[in-house]
Amino acid sequence: MSLLRRRKQPQPPSPNDDSSNGSDHEERGKKPAQAQQQQPSSSSSPPPPSPSKDARRRTKANWSCVDSCCWLVGCVCSAWWLLLFLYNAMPASFPQYVTEAITGPLPDPPGVKLQKEGLRVKHPVVFVPGIVTGGLELWEGHHCAEGLFRKRLWGGTFGDVYKRPLCWVEHMSLDNETGLDKPGIRVRPVTGLVAADYFVPGYFVWAVLIANLARIGYEEKTMYMAAYDWRLSFQNTEVRDQTLSRIKSNIELLVATNGGNRVVVIPHSMGVLYFLHFMKWVEAPPPMGGGGGPNWCAKHIKAVMNIGGPFLGVPKAVAGLFSSEAKDVAVARAIAPEVLDSDFLGLQTLRHLMQDGFECNAKNLKTNDSDVSKDVNGKNEEVHPEPVNYGRIVSFGKDIAEASSSEVEQIEFRDAVKGNNIAHSNTSCRDIWTEYHELGWGGIKAVADYKVYTASSIIDLLRFVAPRMMRRGSVHFSYGIADNLDDPKYIHYKYWSNPLETKLPNAPEMEIFSMYGVGIPTERAYVYKLASQAECYIPFQIDTSAEGGDAKSCLKGGVYLANGDETVPVLSAGYMCAKGWRGKTRFNPSGSKTYVREYSHSRPSNLLEGRGTQSGAHVDIMGNFALIEDIIRIAAGATGEELGGDQVFSDIFKWSDKIKLNSSIGLSCEVHLCIIVDRCYGWQIFLQ
Numbered sequence: 001m002s003l004l005r006r007r008k009q010p011q012p013p014s015p016n017d018d019s020s021n022g023s024d025h026e027e028r029g030k031k032p033a034q035a036q037q038q039q040p041s042s043s044s045s046p047p048p049p050s051p052s053k054d055a056r057r058r059t060k061a062n063w064s065c066v067d068s069c070c071w072l073v074g075c076v077c078s079a080w081w082l083l084l085f086l087y088n089a090m091p092a093s094f095p096q097y098v099t100e101a102i103t104g105p106l107p108d109p110p111g112v113k114l115q116k117e118g119l120r121v122k123h124p125v126v127f128v129p130g131i132v133t134g135g136l137e138l139w140e141g142h143h144c145a146e147g148l149f150r151k152r153l154w155g156g157t158f159g160d161v162y163k164r165p166l167c168w169v170e171h172m173s174l175d176n177e178t179g180l181d182k183p184g185i186r187v188r189p190v191t192g193l194v195a196a197d198y199f200v201p202g203y204f205v206w207a208v209l210i211a212n213l214a215r216i217g218y219e220e221k222t223m224y225m226a227a228y229d230w231r232l233s234f235q236n237t238e239v240r241d242q243t244l245s246r247i248k249s250n251i252e253l254l255v256a257t258n259g260g261n262r263v264v265v266i267p268h269s270m271g272v273l274y275f276l277h278f279m280k281w282v283e284a285p286p287p288m289g290g291g292g293g294p295n296w297c298a299k300h301i302k303a304v305m306n307i308g309g310p311f312l313g314v315p316k317a318v319a320g321l322f323s324s325e326a327k328d329v330a331v332a333r334a335i336a337p338e339v340l341d342s343d344f345l346g347l348q349t350l351r352h353l354m355q356d357g358f359e360c361n362a363k364n365l366k367t368n369d370s371d372v373s374k375d376v377n378g379k380n381e382e383v384h385p386e387p388v389n390y391g392r393i394v395s396f397g398k399d400i401a402e403a404s405s406s407e408v409e410q411i412e413f414r415d416a417v418k419g420n421n422i423a424h425s426n427t428s429c430r431d432i433w434t435e436y437h438e439l440g441w442g443g444i445k446a447v448a449d450y451k452v453y454t455a456s457s458i459i460d461l462l463r464f465v466a467p468r469m470m471r472r473g474s475v476h477f478s479y480g481i482a483d484n485l486d487d488p489k490y491i492h493y494k495y496w497s498n499p500l501e502t503k504l505p506n507a508p509e510m511e512i513f514s515m516y517g518v519g520i521p522t523e524r525a526y527v528y529k530l531a532s533q534a535e536c537y538i539p540f541q542i543d544t545s546a547e548g549g550d551a552k553s554c555l556k557g558g559v560y561l562a563n564g565d566e567t568v569p570v571l572s573a574g575y576m577c578a579k580g581w582r583g584k585t586r587f588n589p590s591g592s593k594t595y596v597r598e599y600s601h602s603r604p605s606n607l608l609e610g611r612g613t614q615s616g617a618h619v620d621i622m623g624n625f626a627l628i629e630d631i632i633r634i635a636a637g638a639t640g641e642e643l644g645g646d647q648v649f650s651d652i653f654k655w656s657d658k659i660k661l662n663s664s665i666g667l668s669c670e671v672h673l674c675i676i677v678d679r680c681y682g683w684q685i686f687l688q
Contacts, residue, residue, distance in 0.1 A: 107613075110629040111215025119636040121217040123264045123302050124254035126247075127196070128226045130269025130308075133205045133619070135190035136229065141171050142184055153187060155199055174231055179472060180240055188229065188241065193220065195227035204611075208623040209266075213632060222258060224250050230270065233476035234277040235493045244281050248290050251300050262302035264635045269567075269618065272309030273497040279505050280496035288493055297505035303634050305513040307627070308565055308618050311499050311580075312572040316523045318393055321462055321469075323528070323540045360521065360554035360561055393525050394453040394461070398546040398555070401452075401527050408452055414460055416446030435466045444539045448530055481661055485586055499576050499587060500661070508590045511640045514577035515627055517616020518650045519601035522564025527555070563650055565601070567618035570650045574598070579656035595640040599624055600649045 107113070135155030138148045144167035148160060153172055161168050175182045189195060197207040206225070213223065228243045237243040251263050267275040279301075282292040290296075319325050395401035400408060418440040439447075443464070453461050459479055463470045478494050482501040495501040504512070529543040548555035554562070563570045576587070577594040584591040601616030611620045621627055630643055 107625070109212055109215070110625050110632055111212030114629065114632050114636070115215050119216050119632065121222055121635075122637045123261045123635050124222045124224070124258045125213065125218065125631075125635050126224050126226055126251060126254070126263050126265045127193075127206055127209075128265065128267035128271035128275045129196035129205065129228075129230075130267075130271045131230045133199050133268075134196045134227050134230055135194070136172075136187050136231075137190050138171060138186070139188050140184065140186035142167070145171055152190065155190070155196075157201065172231075179233060179236055179476075189227040189243075191225075191227055193223060193225050195225050205268075205619065205622055209628055209631065212628050213635065216632060216636065218635075222254070224254060226250070226271075226275075228274065234274055234497055235281075235476060238281070244278055244290060247278060248282050248292060248296075255300050262300055264302050264631075265304045266307065266631060267304070267309070268307040268622065269310065272306040272311065275304065276499060276502070277493070277497040280502055281493065283505055284491070284493075288491075294506045297510060298507035301507065301510050303511040303513065303640075305515060305631055305634060307515050308568055308573060308621060309514060309516070310568045310572050311514075311576045314523075314568050314572060315393055315525060316567065318458055318462075319523070319526055319542065322394065322465065323538050323542065325542050360548075360552050391454045392452050393455065393458050394528055395525070396448050396451050396528050396530075398527050398543070401525070401546075401555075401560070410451055411446070411449040413443075413446040413450040413464060416443060416464075418443035418446075435468060439465060439539070444530065447540070482586075499580060503586070504581060504588045504590065504592055506590045507592055510592045511634075512577060512581060512592055512594045513597055513630075513634075513640065514574050514595070515597045515599070515621075515630070516568060516570070516573040517565035517601050517618070517621045517624075518563055518570055518598045519616055520564060520566045521554075521556070521561035522566055522569050523559050524562035524564075524569055525560035527558045527560075565616055565618045565621065570598075570652055571655055574650070574652040575656050575659065578652045579659065593640055595643070596646045596648055596652060597627075597630060597643075598647055598649045598652070599627055 108116075133155075135152050137150050137152050138145060139150065141148060144164060151160060153160065153168060170182075171185050171187060173182065174180060181187060193206070193210060196205050197210060199205050210218075210223065226243075226247045228237045229241065232240065238245065254263055255261065265275060279297055280289075282290040282296050283294055285291055392401060418438065447461065447465065450457075450461075459470075474494075476494050478498050478501055480498070480501060482490060482495075485501070485503055489495075490501060527543045527546040528540050531539050531541045542558040544557045546555060546558040547553070554560050565573070574596050577596050581588040581592065581594045588594070599614075599616045599621060602612065602614035604610065604612035604615070611617075611623055613623060613625045615621055615624055633643055634640075
């Protein structure tokens, strides 16, 4: 037993013993503390030596890139969960407390403010969502979509997009010939207020307006979301889903159950054109129309408050159809608006590139002549604005875009022989392209040689590049200007969403508002170039190297900018209420009153404000306190005059006065207006 109790005393390491640098040191380092306490203490005993440099070097060598990545991901996840825990654990009023500590007391939301003023529910309200923002869910699908019954394929979290992207594309795409669902697939719009209150979690669309209306007593029985499948043509929403009939019935029900008070309709973006189509449909006799008769709108609608309405189209739709490029800005902003709009660490973000605050076409830059204006200090300074040709939408080359018409030699493209393409027989290209594989090098060269495309030739360009797509679109939409609205041809539904080819309903008491943001650079025209040749490619690209001469130039990265809300230029949003419908005109024979309400854009001062309460951006304006207050006042019984009439920050009335409508040549004026094909853009997105 005594032998078992004996402990072997540690031997001092030999200076010539190489092994002492390795495992023996590690073994001694691992000796339990209890065993060390049992040894007799001795002041002369040396402490155990630390691991050698070679051991530490070997440990570092074992730390790989994967370890570093895992460590970083772990730190990020831990921080995220910690912040999420703190956010859920903190009092609900804490974020507001922090914001007020930084920025000062926040104003009351419009609903709270107007509730204190005594405003209450009066007129029921109808929301008409725009393109993309309405949710779509699956009711029937192929085998790959098993388990997705009534799950959102559009809107919501988009979780199923990541899991099975090819299956998702198959179910979201429409039939090439009919423009309806493919066989064996049924995708339908989500119904109720949840259809478009949020686009994705945390990204509001109608939610803020709904919440403020609820403050003065509105609830589901006095609000209705007119959801529709935005992929379809307007008339096809009735053919497939009877959506227009449902809107008619619901409006009649709202009026009947709310003491006969007429509805206030609030369309947004493409929903503006959709409801314009509805107002003609509801008057028209069946089977093409709803059979409501010529006085239906007068009996059921108090006001139509159009938000960001693209009455005359949006130029970015041209670039989207022509080269699939312009839509990227809107998509990127919808995904990460705060990241792209920030100036963190001085990075040149998208907002910085697009110039926050509209400057390039300020009031002192209206003409091609020199002008004298005052700077911020009140001193006179001479301004030499760059030459601008507002009628041009697509130009091949910056020099062509800025040259006078007499200097541009154009070679006719409409009857050009398209020629053969090396990719014509390549089936993989047919999967990638729509109709470019049929254009051929001859057609590509003909398009580039024409050089300049204006509002009068841009439709012909798209018909030349994508004839089948435009042929399908022309069945449902028209892009002209009517010289005689009594012509029987305008009874057809394809004219009903074009405000220049249809009359407003016979409703003199109905008020119409154009409400939109101003002060944000908005796409208006493009400088193009031919792309490098390859088997599968889109042969036309925006020339991002084309820049203006100075910091305040309207030309940025091959895109000419104008005043607008980042999506819709001011002229498109405001012209109809400023002039086309103002007073008794051929487009407004009953003399419905019209008002222009502009909202000057102001960025949020810090991230705690979210997307801002004074934003004029195309979607973010839905959270603009001033706009929400205007809507609530009208819904509570006020008139446009009581609201203050027109509210204008741009020169929309001056620009509109210069426009002379001529059906034979389109629009001619000192400032040309563009009629663009966005009316067919929405439902063509998922046509393959």
